[in-house]
Amino acid sequence: MDVAVGIVAQRDNERAQELTESLVGALADERDGVDLVVDEATGRAVDATAVPVDAMAGRDLVVSIGGDGTLLFVAREVGSTPILGVNLGEVGFLNAVSPENALAVAVPLVERLRRGDELEGRALDRLRATGDDGWSLEPALNEIVVHGPRRGHGGGATIEIRVAGNRYAESHVDGVLVSTPTGSTAYNLSEGGPLVHPTTDALVVTQMAASDSMPPLVVSPETELTLSVSDAETAFVISDGRNRRELEPPVTISVSLADDPVTLVGPRTNFFRGLEKLE
Known part of the structure; x- marks a missing residue:
């Protein structure tokens, strides 16, 4: 053939x-x-x-x-x-x-x-970030990152992390990163997240320079994750460091497995x- x-x-x-x-x-x-x-x-x-x-x-x-x-x-x-x-x-x-x-x-x-x-x-697995008003980013093989106007002093935002509807953390942060096992060795690792063996069925949620930090959290891939951003003039959601969307807080982003x-x-x-x- x-x-x-x-x-x-x-x-x-x-x-x-x-x-x-x-x-x-x-x-x-x-x-x-x-x-x-x-x-x-x-x-x-x-x-x-x-x-x-x-x-x-x-x-x-x-x-x-x-x-x-x-x-x-x-x-x-x-x-x-x-x-x-x-x-x-x-x-x-x-x-x-x-x-x-x-x-x-x-x-x-x-x-x-x-x-x-x-x-x-x-x-x-790949991840997809979506917004309440219907937008979505191209799927990410490594990670989805949500952050404030810029990294560093005075550039962060308050981000509340909810896992299956339950609040896990809320803090002023540079950003929050949701990683696949594939991406655990990339940006996630540089932000203090754990290494995840590629055959593991999991996602990792890692805060970036949080003022009131929680340890990185490992969850099932099917877990409903929402990141609510406030206390910032603008914010960004980024897929694999390339595809990005500018947001106007307060805003909530959902992160879930992509279909493909x-x-x-x-x-x-x-x-x-x-x-x-x-x-």
């Missing part, structure tokens, strides 16, 4: 472009059964059909070549489309495949798809080996 494959390489990364060329060449023998495209930026350097990344949604497989940031970007654009991550970054909690093994992993996956076999994948998780295929990363690379 025909297989639709997309490749997204880290922008302005010569090594990523070279690896993309190698993958395109390795799949050339399968070209009769492979509909192969690359992202538009890579298409200017590699001889392959180029399309916007969001046009790869719904393909059988998308290969992300870069760091975890590249995979986060790809996940935002292609939703639940299966992703294989090739790691060119320092840590690589999301990208399990080394550049040296990229061909040895990607080509057999495409061959399996051509045979009509399903790929074994693992679903990673990210699907990773291929080998699993070694969580504990990744921890060794953290500074």
